[in-house]
Amino acid sequence: QAVVTQEPSLTVSPGGTVTLTCGSSTGAVTGGQYPYWFQQKPGQAPRTLIYDTSNKHSWTPARFSGSLLGGKAALTLSGARPEDEAEYYCLLSYSGARVFGGGTKLTVL
Amino acid sequence: QVQLVQSGAEVKKPGAPVKVSCKASGYTSTRYYTHWVRQAPGQGLEWMGIINPSGGSTSYSQKLQDRVIMTRDTSTSTVYMELSSLRSEDTAVYYCVSGIGGRFEYWGQGTLITVSS
Numbered sequence: 001q002a003v004v005t006q007e008p009s010l011t012v013s014p015g016g017t018v019t020l021t022c023g024s025s026t027g028a029v030t031g032g033q034y035p036y037w038f039q040q041k042p043g044q045a046p047r048t049l050i051y052d053t054s055n056k057h058s059w060t061p062a063r064f065s066g067s068l069l070g071g072k073a074a075l076t077l078s079g080a081r082p083e084d085e086a087e088y089y090c091l092l093s094y095s096g097a098r099v100f101g102g103g104t105k106l107t108v109l
Numbered sequence: 110q111v112q113l114v115q116s117g118a119e120v121k122k123p124g125a126p127v128k129v130s131c132k133a134s135g136y137t138s139t140r141y142y143t144h145w146v147r148q149a150p151g152q153g154l155e156w157m158g159i160i161n162p163s164g165g166s167t168s169y170s171q172k173l174q175d176r177v178i179m180t181r182d183t184s185t186s187t188v189y190m191e192l193s194s195l196r197s198e199d200t201a202v203y204y205c206v207s208g209i210g211g212r213f214e215y216w217g218q219g220t221l222i223t224v225s226s
Binding site for chain 2: 038040045047048051091096097098100101102
């Protein structure tokens with residue numbers, strides 16, 4: 001099974017910008033792997049922020065954006081707020097099978 | 110307003126099976142596929158599989174394919190996930206997640222399954 005890799009932890013200052021990445025053990029991440037990004041706060045169910053690389057749901061704050069960057073999927077947070085402190089997970093599709101990354105703990109400090 | 114309501118927490122003995130339900134409201138169920146995702150305590154998310162409510166076709170993770178069965182009851186808009194031969198490492202919160210055509214869109218509240226003798 002493929003392995004999906006994320007930074008274990010990142011820190012961003014309030015108002016700052018940070019980019020989280022999502023890599024694949026099989027090579028460059030492509031749009032055909034329909035990258036997803038999820039946010040999870042302690043004690044809560046995850047919620048979906050980004051689907052199919054860069055599409056947002058109606059509830060996704062505008063400060064979050066998704067892209068492909070340097071062979072990886074990327075989630076960029078511009079103008080970080082204290083409430084963005086959370087665990088972020090990406091997910092990639094491999095011919096129907098889905099694999100989550102290990103998660104990135106984002107600290108806003 | 111789409112809602113997924115899951116069954117309540119359970120404690121199971123090793124070797125027993127468990128069946129978790131996920132009842133949908135607010136959408137036509139045959140358009141929305143349902144994934145199951147689990148999360149062990151303090152750990153990350155793990156994809157378990159997906160069911161297409163129209164016809165009931167399924168696809169499971171390689172790791173769990175010998176022990177998991179996903180079914181649906183279209184008359185009640187309910188999807189079920191049954192996991193057999195439980196072991197301690199199956200202790201986790203189990204989530205259903207639904208969306209059009211298999212998107213991860215709406216999440217259930219989660220069901221804690223504890224496996225303990």
